[in-house]
Amino acid sequence: MSFPDAARIALGDSQLRANLRKATHTIRDKRARVVAEVDDWEALREAGRAIKERTMRHLDVHLEALERSVYDRGGVVHWARDGDEANAIVARLVREAGSSEVVKVKSMATDEIGLNDALAASGITAHETDLAELIVQLSHDRPSHILVPAIHRNRSEIRDLFRRTLPGTESLSDDPAALTDAARRYLRERFLAARVGVSGANFAVAETGTVCVVESEGNGRMCTTLPETLITVMGIEKVLPRLDDLAVMLQLLPRSSTGERMNPYTSLWSGVRPGDGPRAFHLVLLDNGRTKVLADQVGRQALHCIRCSACLNVCPVYERTGGHAYGSTYPGPIGAILTPQLRGLESGTSLPWASSLCGACGDVCPVKIEIPRLLIHLRGRITAEGGAPRSERLAMGAVARVFASRRRYEAAQKAARIGTGPLRAASWFGPLAGWTRSRELPEPPAQTFREWWRSRS
Amino acid sequence: MAVEARFAEHTRVGVRDHVLVEGGRRLGLGLGGADQAARSGHDEEAQRRAGRWNDLPHAAMRVALFITCLADTLFPDAGRATVELLERLGHEVVFPEEQTCCGQMHANTGYRQEAIPLVRRFVRAFGEAEAEAIVAPSGSCAAMIHDQYGVLARESGDPGLVRAVSEVAPRVYELSQFLVGELGVEDVGAYFPHRVTYHPTCHSLRLLRVGDAPLRLLRAVRGIDLVELPEADTCCGFGGTFAVKNADTSTAMLADKMRAVLDTGAEICTAGDSSCLMHIGGGLARQRAGVRTLHLAQILASTEDALA
Numbered sequence: 001m002s003f004p005d006a007a008r009i010a011l012g013d014s015q016l017r018a019n020l021r022k023a024t025h026t027i028r029d030k031r032a033r034v035v036a037e038v039d040d041w042e043a044l045r046e047a048g049r050a051i052k053e054r055t056m057r058h059l060d061v062h063l064e065a066l067e068r069s070v071y072d073r074g075g076v077v078h079w080a081r082d083g084d085e086a087n088a089i090v091a092r093l094v095r096e097a098g099s100s101e102v103v104k105v106k107s108m109a110t111d112e113i114g115l116n117d118a119l120a121a122s123g124i125t126a127h128e129t130d131l132a133e134l135i136v137q138l139s140h141d142r143p144s145h146i147l148v149p150a151i152h153r154n155r156s157e158i159r160d161l162f163r164r165t166l167p168g169t170e171s172l173s174d175d176p177a178a179l180t181d182a183a184r185r186y187l188r189e190r191f192l193a194a195r196v197g198v199s200g201a202n203f204a205v206a207e208t209g210t211v212c213v214v215e216s217e218g219n220g221r222m223c224t225t226l227p228e229t230l231i232t233v234m235g236i237e238k239v240l241p242r243l244d245d246l247a248v249m250l251q252l253l254p255r256s257s258t259g260e261r262m263n264p265y266t267s268l269w270s271g272v273r274p275g276d277g278p279r280a281f282h283l284v285l286l287d288n289g290r291t292k293v294l295a296d297q298v299g300r301q302a303l304h305c306i307r308c309s310a311c312l313n314v315c316p317v318y319e320r321t322g323g324h325a326y327g328s329t330y331p332g333p334i335g336a337i338l339t340p341q342l343r344g345l346e347s348g349t350s351l352p353w354a355s356s357l358c359g360a361c362g363d364v365c366p367v368k369i370e371i372p373r374l375l376i377h378l379r380g381r382i383t384a385e386g387g388a389p390r391s392e393r394l395a396m397g398a399v400a401r402v403f404a405s406r407r408r409y410e411a412a413q414k415a416a417r418i419g420t421g422p423l424r425a426a427s428w429f430g431p432l433a434g435w436t437r438s439r440e441l442p443e444p445p446a447q448t449f450r451e452w453w454r455s456r457s
Numbered sequence: 458m459a460v461e462a463r464f465a466e467h468t469r470v471g472v473r474d475h476v477l478v479e480g481g482r483r484l485g486l487g488l489g490g491a492d493q494a495a496r497s498g499h500d501e502e503a504q505r506r507a508g509r510w511n512d513l514p515h516a517a518m519r520v521a522l523f524i525t526c527l528a529d530t531l532f533p534d535a536g537r538a539t540v541e542l543l544e545r546l547g548h549e550v551v552f553p554e555e556q557t558c559c560g561q562m563h564a565n566t567g568y569r570q571e572a573i574p575l576v577r578r579f580v581r582a583f584g585e586a587e588a589e590a591i592v593a594p595s596g597s598c599a600a601m602i603h604d605q606y607g608v609l610a611r612e613s614g615d616p617g618l619v620r621a622v623s624e625v626a627p628r629v630y631e632l633s634q635f636l637v638g639e640l641g642v643e644d645v646g647a648y649f650p651h652r653v654t655y656h657p658t659c660h661s662l663r664l665l666r667v668g669d670a671p672l673r674l675l676r677a678v679r680g681i682d683l684v685e686l687p688e689a690d691t692c693c694g695f696g697g698t699f700a701v702k703n704a705d706t707s708t709a710m711l712a713d714k715m716r717a718v719l720d721t722g723a724e725i726c727t728a729g730d731s732s733c734l735m736h737i738g739g740g741l742a743r744q745r746a747g748v749r750t751l752h753l754a755q756i757l758a759s760t761e762d763a764l765a
Contacts, residue, residue, distance in 0.1 A: 008705045017709075316692045320709045354703060356696025356710070357565060359663035376565055376605075383567030396563060400571035403526070403558040404578065413530050434701035438708040439739030442531050449524050449533035453540075453552050 003354040006325035007317075016152050020322050023151045028313045030259025031364070038255070047248045049368040052304035055241055056294065062206045062239045063285060069209030073271025075281040082288050083113030089284055090115060090198065090231055091122040097229040097280070099124075099195040105213060105220040106130035107200025108307055109233045109286055111143060112329045112342075115198070126198065127190045129219040131183050138165045144323030144331060146309040147257050152322050155179060187219065197223035197278070201234035202253065202306070204283070205243050210270045211283065212246060214253060214263045221265050230269075230278040235286050237303040249306060252366035256308035289342035298377045302338045304367045309334075311361035311371060317354055326351060333361035337374040345382050352378040410450070417444040516640075519549045521588035523629065525598045525731070526558035528752075532731040538758035539594045539632060542645060545758075546636075555582035561601040564609060566698045573613045576606055580621040583628075590639065591629045594754045596661025596729050599631040604664050631661055632754055633729055637670035643677045648761045650680035654723035655753075656714070656737065658730040659692050671729055671753055678756060684721040688713075695736035711740045718748060729753045 010016060035041055055062055067077040080086035094102055102119065104110065104126050116126040116137075128137040132150040136143050139161050143149030150158070159174040162182050169182050199220065203212040211232050213220050224230055240246060254263040272281045294300050312318045312332030323331030328339040333355060340349040352375050355361075361371040382388070388396075402412045435441065447455070520543055528535045540550050560575030579602070583591050593599045606626050610618040636642050655675055661667045675683050694700070694710025701707075714737060718726045726741070728734050731752055738750035 004703050004705065007703065011705050011709050316694070316710050317703075317706055321706055350702075353566075353699065354706075356659070356692050356694060356699045356703075356707070358659035358692035358696070360659075360690075360692070363663055376567075379565070379567035380569040384569065388567060392566075396566065396568045396571060400563055400568065400575070403560070404574050406555055406557060409526075409557040416530060432701075434704035435739075437704060438711065438743060439700075439736060440742040441739065442735055444531060445533050447533060449529040449536035450552070450554060452533055452537060453554075 001327065002350040003321075003325055003327070004350065006327060007321040007354070010321045010325045015154075016322055017320060019152055019154050020319055023148065024313045024319045027148070027259055031256060031310055031313065034255045034259050034261055037261075038251075044248060044251055045366055045368050048252050048306075048366055049304070051240065051245050051248060052367050055239065055245075056237070056300055056303060059236065059239070059294065062241050063236055065206035065241075066204055066209060066239050066283075067285075069206060070271060070281075070283050071209075073209045074273070075209065075271040075283055078282060078284045080284055080286050080288070083286075084118075086113050086233055086284050086286050086288070087115055087118035089282075090233065091119055091124060093229070093231055093282055094119070094124050094196050095122070097196050099229075101125045101127065101190075101194060102196045102198045102231075103127050103129050103190050103194040103223045103227065104133075105197070105199035105215065105223045106133045106149070107198070107233065108146060108329055109200045109235050110198065112235075113233070113286065113288060115233065127187075127194070129187050129190065129223055130215070131180065131217060131219075134183060134187070135161060138162075142324060143329070145312060146307050146330065146332070146334075147312075148309075152324070191219075191222040191226055194223070194227050196229045196231065197227040199224055199230065199232045201232050201238050203240050203246060203249055204232075204234055204238055205246060206239055206241050208243050208270055210243065210268050212250075213267045214250070215265045215267075216258060216260075216263055218265050221267050224267050224269060225277045228278055229280045229282070231282045231284065233284045233286055235288070236290050237305075253306055253308055256306075256310040256364065256366040289344070292344070293338075293341040296341070296381075299337070299341050299374060299381075301369045301374055302334070302341055304369050305334050305338065306367060308366055310364040310366065314360040314364050315355075316358060316360070317356065321354075326354070333371045333375075334369070337369075337371060337378060340378060340382070345378065345385060345387065348387065349382070352382065410448075413448050413450075417446075417448075517547050517549060518590055519551065519588045520635075521583055521586040521591045522550055522552045523556065523559075523583070523591050523593035523595075523598065523602075524552070525593055525595045527735070528594055528731045531735070532752065535594045535731050535752035535754050538752065538754040539592070542632075542754055542758040543592065545760075546640070546642065546645060551586055551588060553582040553586045555585075559598050559601050560609075561598060561605075562697055564601070564605050569609065569612060573609055573618075576609050576613070576622065577618060580606075580618070580625045583625050584621060589628065590635060591625070592632055592635045593629065594632050594729070594752060595731065596631045596634075596658050596665050596667060597732060599629050599634070600660040600664035602626050602629040631665055631667060631729060633661070633670040633674055634665055634667045636757075637673055638667075643673045645674060645677070645757050647678040647757045647759050648680050649678050649756045649759045650682075651725055652682040652684060652721075652723045653725045653727055653756065654684050654686045654718060654721040655689070656686055656693060656718070656726055656728040656733065657689055658728050658733045659690075661729050662690060667729075674753070674757055675727070678759075681756070684723055686721055686726075687717045689717075693733050693737050695733045697732070700736060707736075708740075711736060715740050715744065715746065719746060723748060725749050725751050725756075727751050727753050727756055 070077050078089045119126050128134050135150040135158055145151040155174045159172055162169050163172055166182055166186050199213055201211045202214050254260045293303055311334050315333050318332040326335045328335050330338045336351040336354050340351050355375050357372050359372050402408045524536045543550050559579055560572035564572040606622045610622040693714040694707040734750040741748050
């Protein structure tokens with residue numbers, strides 16, 4: 001479904017809009033407060049941008065360095081060209097560990113490749129352990145936000161869901177503490193029983209082979225330390241060359257994402273060590289379209305994303321449509337530039353147009369991704385490759401020819417005044433029906449500006 | 458931040474001196490050593506003497522009006538007001554009649570190839586105008602020149618066009634940016650006895666970074682009752698072709714903007730872009746809300762003798 005069609009459905013849900021407005025404004029305001037505390041925020045952003053740009057330039061070198069470091073510390077590295085390969089690797093590793101269940105840390109990469117469904121097809125049950133991901137999983141829903149996947153749900157909806165799906169919660173209230181407690185009790189059993197944990201990675205350091213996961217609830221710490229086997233699926237763009245680079249990223253990420261000075265749990269592990277944590281560690285390096293994105297020197301900035309979701313929280317489009325309308329793991333402005341590139345621009349996407357180009361996203365991005373510029377760039381690429389509707393192409397061509405000649409332009413202005421000419425019909429804004437559904441058209445004035453100018457001199 | 462502020466200050470002083478020197482030269486005023494010393498920035502006494510010229514109407518500039526196709530065709534009053542305002546402040550306004558559209562609609566919708574001839578047309582028309590400044594009653598169209606002309610020119614593969622853009626683009630200003638940032642004027646002598654709220658348009662705010670320049674101008678208007686717009690810096694939902702390609706989302710954004718405007722109790726909603734005002738005004742008219750939209754230039758051009 002195209003974005004405009006999906007958005008129309010979402011816009012009709014007033015409960016959804018109220019939930020989204022409250023949630024995005026709360027996080028947005030928190031972020032603004034904690035960012036304002038940092039004197040050198042702009043310098044930090046610039047440092048983050050520079051690290052990412054430099055890393056992308058030699059991504060192959062850093063990935064091979066990461067592979068060596070992980071092996072040196074007793075881990076195993078797997079390379080997956082696409083989601084199917086990655087899913088097959090994980091399923092095989094779980095079977096080899098002799099398990100039919102895994103506990104999962106919230107992860108965008110595994111959502112992108114549909115790991116849970118793929119594991120289910122192999123007879124393996126995946127338990128999401130992040131509270132919001134659990135809510136999404138229990139309700140057979142899809143995440144609608146990078147950081148807060150159940151942002152579209154309010155607490156009375158969650159109470160009803162828990163009462164239906166969690167044993168012993170028939171008299172549960174919608175008090176947030178009570179809801180959390182119910183989830184805790186349910187999840188505790190999963191943690192203690194699990195023999196395999198699956199995580200994503202916020203960062204991985206090439207020089208030390210260290211994987212880093214940041215989270216708020218402690219479920220990630222459980223999943224990465226209790227099971228005997230730990231499998232991490234990581235997009236290849238997450239590698240950082242040096243441990244020092246983490247110092248920059250770990251300042252940028254929590255303030256931009258949850259609006260906290262520091263997130264409650266930051267887990268770092270490097271391979272395995274006897275008597276402490278998992279006995280086996282596997283790192284799955286996922287391409288799934290990323291090397292293709294890297295080939296576009298403008299578009300590759302989308303790979304700099306550290307998944308903070310600040311751009312979602314300030315986006316006036318996301319605030320009204322929610323994440324599902326984007327039809328992807330990655331919603332909001334970053335999704336509008338990342339999803340079409342990962343899937344391929346020929347996939348007939350309308351996502352790069354799902355923005356008014358207001359620029360709020362670019363201003364908050366902690367690694368200074370020029371999101372509006374990339375949106376325009378991708379619109380250009382898709383249109384040049386014949387991806388725009390024929391009627392639009394013809395109309396835009398006709399208007400361009402009018403603007404290319406002063407004589408035709410002035411004739412069109414006159415025609416617009418009469419109300420029958422091509423300018424008013426084809427118009428500046430294409431099909432006028434979309435406009436007039438909610439807005440009056442301006443009446444053409446008796447005199448254009450240039451007619452007044454000439455009459456004056 | 459402090460360094461950037463100082464840099465901006467320095468640049469502004471530089472342009473003002475340029476105005477001073479050029480204006481003085483045209484009027485045959487020998488400014489001699491004073492302006493030279495002022496420009497070097499060391500001689501405080503010379504700076505003070507040179508600064509006095511700022512108060513005189515002699516600092517006249519030759520300004521080319523970049524009307525924008527939208528104002529030319531549908532909102533000529535915004536253009537007329539811009540001309541009247543600049544002339545009242547003592548500047549010479551010229552209008553290069555070869556200008557049509559800057560190409561923003563094409564470039565932003567994805568029609569890069571169609572936009573390139575319009576870039577060529579723009580730099581030719583305004584290059585020939587030989588004006589010290591090119592001023593538009595639009596943040597969005599001015600931002601188009603700064604933000605995208607360089608990229609489009611490079612995409613065209615024509616080094617001549619790249620050069621022409623680099624000569625013309627730095628002289629392009631949005632109106633409030635030009636008045637406050639370049640001329641250093643805040644009180645333009647306007648009189649407008651109405652309750653007004655101001656919507657800062659996205660491209661003026663986040664591409665041109667005009668900051669509070671429009672509000673400084675409005676605060677200095679006599680008789681005005683200026684009321685703050687809640688959540689002012691949220692997009693109104695226009696977004697060019699976004700308004701029709703994503704009409705439902707655009708309309709939802711517009712609804713929130715209109716509610717904010719109505720909450721202020723203002724008679725008039727003003728902004729620096731006719732396009733956003735066409736969208737907001739079109740929605741208000743559909744609702745018969747009784748609130749008018751008016752371009753910032755029209756408020757600034759109003760005097761006790763001639764109200765907009």
